[in-house]
Amino acid sequence: MKVLVPVKRVVDYNVKIRVKADGSGVETANVKMSMNPFDEIAVEEAVRLKEAGKATEVIVVTVGPTAAQETLRTALAMGADRGILVQTDAETQPLAVAKVLKALVDKEGPTLVILGKQAIDDDCNQTGQMLAALLGWPQGTFASKVVAGDGAVTVTREIDGGLETVELTLPAVVTADLRLNEPRYASLPNIMKAKKKPIETLAPDALGVDVAPRLTTLKVAEPPKRKAGVKVADVAALVDKLKNEARVI
Amino acid sequence: MAILVIAEHDNAALKPATLNAVTAAAKIGGDVHVLVAGQGAQAVADAASKIAGVAKVLLADDAAYAHPLPENVSPLVVGLAKGYGHVLAAASSEGKNLLPRVAALLDVAAISDITGVVSADTFERPIYAGNAIATVKSADPIKVVTVRTTAFEAAAATGGSATVESVAGTGAAGTAKFVGQELTKSERPELTQAKIVVSGGRGMQSGDNFKLLEALADKLGAAVGASRAAVDAGFVPNDYQVGQTGKIVAPELYIAVGISGAIQHLAGMKDSKVIVAINKDEEAPIFQVADYGLVADLFKAVPELTAELDKA
């Protein structure tokens, strides 16, 4: 079976982002960009399926600017076979991305699509569920364990109260949570090899998809700042503050 | 136009997160209807009918809804949604699983995790782990929205007297099967509902050492949470994780023990009313958000704190 893994290029999780002074968005110029951490986990899972002989090909796809090719290269260096860049400079909202992915699924015919559960820039946590809806496929979101069998995949999901296990008929969509695996670092030889792997570039129009945003961002603001408080000398002083000043115990 | 709120429940009891979603619906304005999709869930529908401000409860009782599988529930919601201006649910693991699927089937955007209602089509939501707040406006005819529960008070669970109306189910999709659940059992309050939360990080060193925090939590009637590092290390179950990608909490008092204060952790707790940090590194970023910081070895400070509370 083929596995498709959508990966997003986002501001690196270590960067302390800055809101633009005019409130139009977040500063992304001259900021370190990386693959969305959840997507690294998704790529790792797909590559492991291939190494286990369950997947025949791992295709990575990104919807974004030309620079997002770097993100595809990272995924190729981790072991994916080929990449697809759906090139657009527009803001990519989950519904539009899901429509692009649906068109690619129709074209490529994967049996499994593994996405990240959430992009750490928009924090939407929507695209996988939307893609599953558009395809009419079952969805195993927030996966912490994936066991691919014949005709079905068993997914253990992280839910608020603990864990839930579902069995999904293939083809299916899975979204990766933090504990699914620990993604590998690409080795230097694999980084070199990845340079030769193919990347195809497409336009959203060529897929017949309108990627215009449905939501308009009117304003982006800084959250209210919390003031740093005081340091207390010892446990007795802490208890005194909590009782008599904050009155929370 | 009326607003449809999807109830969260376990077929026996209504989950409190539903009450916060009802408050967000009331802020948007319009009649609030609650959908209970379940099996043998009459008691849940009855409870929903008593929520203050709810005008009508729709009960879809069907074996297909014994578990909230989105493959089965989404066609039901889509069928009903055409009569509503908004569909809301709590931004819980269940709401986040279901609502984007509903939105895509309706060909509308989903708006995740709102923390504010500006108007019926404009909402505030955190992005970048809560380091920025975006105000977004939707042009779609139906707004599909998940609600951050800590940002909206719970509606009163009693005082209402809505009618309960049965609606027909849409059957099972047949593509997803519930296999089982492993729920974390605890006598302590639920993390997202607790008035006090005591959380431990990598500094705890082992799962066994969490007993120190549990003793403190029990003294305070608190829930126990954790950082991702503590969960990844296997000290505590996954559902203890507080943060950008874990649970969002905003208790009266949050005590962070042996937690450095990474932005992803702060995203889940920085709206707590009072924050206490216990950390041996005085440079730890957690102190930048803590109202009261104690620079100390936790293995000394936590037992002392528990003992000090005993005295009073």
Ligand SMILES: Cc1cc2nc3c(=O)[nH]c(=O)nc-3n(C[C@H](O)[C@H](O)[C@H](O)COP(=O)(O)OP(=O)(O)OC[C@H]3O[C@@H](n4cnc5c(N)ncnc54)[C@H](O)[C@@H]3O)c2cc1C
């Ligand atoms: C995509 C992504 C999502 C993430 N989501 C989350 C999330 O939801 N929640 C989350 O928490 N993290 C999340 N993280 C991880 C986050 O970046 C940090 O790695 C994590 O929060 C660190 O946990 P910690 O503070 O327990 O560990 P550390 O950063 O290692 O801090 C341990 C602290 O304990 C202190 N300490 C050690 N020994 C003692 C002692 N004896 N007494 C007192 N203090 C002591 C140390 O001084 C240190 O400050 C995420 C990361 C990524 C990439």
Ligand SMILES: Nc1ncnc2c1ncn2[C@@H]1O[C@H](COP(=O)(O)O)[C@@H](O)[C@H]1O
């Ligand atoms: N522009 C994009 N290109 C490729 N994949 C994406 C894109 N946006 C989102 N995704 C995928 O969808 C997941 C969830 O994103 P989101 O719904 O935005 O939180 C990500 O982890 C990616 O796997």
